[in-house]
Amino acid sequence: MLGLLSNPMNGMPIEATKAIVPLGIGLASAAFLAMKAVATPKFPNDKRIPMASLRPGDSSHDNEYNEDPNAFIKRCEEECGPFFNVFLHGFPYTVVSNPYISEVYTSGDFSHLDTFEDLTSMMAYFNTIRKSNKHNGLQTPHDIVRNILNPNLPMFTPEIAKLVEENLEQELGRCPVEKGRILVKNPFHLIHELVAKAMAHVFVGPEVAKSRQIVETFMSAAADFGEVIGVHAPTSKWRTLALRLNYKSFHNPLQKHLQVLVDVSTPVVLERRRLEALANETGVEWERPRDILQQLLDNADKYGFVDLEDVCAHILILIVISVHTTADAANSMLYYMAAFPHSMDKLFEEQQQILNDIQAEREHARQECLKKGEPINDHLDPAHDKDLPVAAVKKMVHLDSFIRESFRVRAEPLSMITNRRARRDSTFSNGYKISKGASFIINARSGHMGPEAGEDATEFRPWRFVGKAKTAIKVGPDYLPFGMGGHACPGRFMAIMELKVIGALIVTKFSKVEMQDPSKTKMALHSRLGEPIPSGLKFFIRE
Missing domain, CATH: 3.30.43.20 (Uridine Diphospho-n-acetylenolpyruvylglucosamine Reductase; domain 2)
Structure with a gap:
């Protein structure tokens, strides 16, 4: 069993470590870092x-x-x-x-x-926060995604879709509305909030995810890392050395985020342990929570985790490398929708055709129930025929092509x-x-803009990949946002799923998206990862 309440940092509470002088790194470690930096x-x-x-x-x-x-x-x-x-x-x-x-x-x-x-x-x-797996780079986070997250994605997807829809309506409800248009001055913040809440639900479960502190930690962890390294990466061996020494100091914000995650998770995990023990005593099967936190606790020995804090550290690492990038890609998708407004009509047309087909399937199922004299259950209630199910999102090949093309052109x-x-x-x-x-x-340009893309490779053609075996998750030399080969990003399956859910909901609720400042369109379409776009968006409510 994990030491759920063991003191962090080898017996020293995180708050106490903030007072430690960075010189505690030791001469041997400093010499090693210096050699690495050279x-x-x-x-x-x-x-x-x-x-x-x-x-x-x-x-x-x-x-x-x-x-x-x-x-x-x-x-x-x-x-x-x-x-x-x-x-x-x-x-x-x-x-x-x-x-x-x-x-x-x-x-x-x-x-x-x-x-x-x-x-x-x-x-x-x-490595300033994790106690295990320090010498295998990102192998453990990748294994967690491949072995735990991806196999459970079909289970998580409906929950994510429901959360994104609820939070989208909530966040848009706070924005000013004028003549059927909703003005969103900072679309990235809105999308960032949606993605952070959805990922918090998946990674740490609804009890932990309901904490505002957790949502803010999930939103800011990656941005804080960017602030630590500065606007530009180190350009000399001495700045690299200074940066690594600084990570050991009280200026490292990752320790603050870890403390938040541990503090909020601890009572939830202890309550889960209590309920599990009670179920075992009474001979009742305990319904295990399905989130990643619980699955990592159950597989602690397999991954070599030391205690709850170590588990939280690995979850936080996954958050740093996933939430901000997914939100950035979703935000970019919205600006491409604004730049190519005719795409919204085609995406809505496709969506309605898929929903009509699903409605016909549901009606057939209802008729079969009537023939057999069976009651029509809530699942087949006609009132839900036009709900946007996950099955519909998966069938939206034009939306998938739109997402892949926006990645291709923006790279x-x-x-x-x-x-x-x-x-x-x-x-x-x-x-x-x-x-x-x-x-x-x-040179991503040579692949993305190469002959395989066609003669019009420099242009954005939203339906370029419709009817081709090139989905938004399929990597290759002509599509490198997720790398390729054995080291291709394993998190792309969840990222693309979230992008599809967000895109489908936007198409459902709005007939058009416009740039508040059209002069910033080119800048928006070619923005680099993390660059702010100095223009809000206007969303036209679909009647």
Whole structure:
């Protein structure tokens, strides 16, 4: 049994650890971090890989890239081909384009975690709160998603859909209404709230999720990490070292969030233990809660968890890497709906056709009951024929295509999320030799805007993937928002499901979405992850 009330941080309460001087890290640890920080990324030794030329007066490629990423990549491709070196974001990178993208993702020779750790020291950040699994990176969170969350997604989906609908109506009810239009000044905050509440319900259960503190923790945990590392990732080995030392100090907000999660969860878990023991004593089968918290407690030995705090720490890590990104994608979807208003009509038409088919199936089932003399149960009540069930959302292939296309077009050409580090000397199929320690970044433009997308690849075509075996969860070189290969994001199934539910509800309730400031449309459609969009949205209530 887990030590539910064991003191955190090896017997020391979290509040007490905030008073510890960061020098407690120790000389040995500091020396190790210093050596790690000195491991600066470098170009491959193969001199055949060309360097992209710099504009006169530029000392790096940052300015040209930031001015027009696609134009910069196109110039480099024409000048250098599918492989070229750049100085970007303070680091040297080798850009890998199609047709060699798959070799990076499917080979065990290249590590994403190594380079991401150099940029953010995220593992050092997470390891300040978890007591177990400190040396396996994100393997345990990935295993939790693959082995527990994804298999139970069919069970969670109806609950999530109900929560999203209830909270959407609640949040929109607080916004000003004028002539059948609802003005939402900060759509991201609204969507962020919906996603946080839904994920809280799944991860920690309704008893814990009802706490406002928990919702706020789920909403702010990722943003706080962004504030800790700053607007830009570390650009020197010394800033990286300082960042890791800072994680050990009382400036680490993750410890505050962990304390909230532990405080709210503890009485709920103790009550569950009491009810389970009572059921065992009376010979009654205890109905186990279905949330991830309970399943992690039940599988504590399998994952090596130390106590309740350790379980909460791993849940918090999952929240940091999922809630904000899902909300950002859903927010982006709304702006694409605003930029391409004709899409709403087609999505609504598809939805109504699916609901009509479901209504006909339900009517057939009612008639069969009457023929057999059986009563028509509440499940077949005609009053619910036009409710939006999860089954309808799954059948909305145009909505799925819309979501995939918005991901495809919005993808940043050279995103830090796609960088990799060579773990050993290796050779690509074109003969280029890659030395250990060289850093790569994937040219998503070459895949997303390549021939496979069609001649109009640079355009947003919402129905591009209708009738094709390319759903919003299917990864590949031409669709990289979730990576690909064995390390593709396992959380994409839940993320896409949430996006579909939100999109379907928006189409149900509103006939049109408009930008409050149309001049910001281009900025909205090509915003990077986490960038604020300086325009609200107007939602036209469907009559």
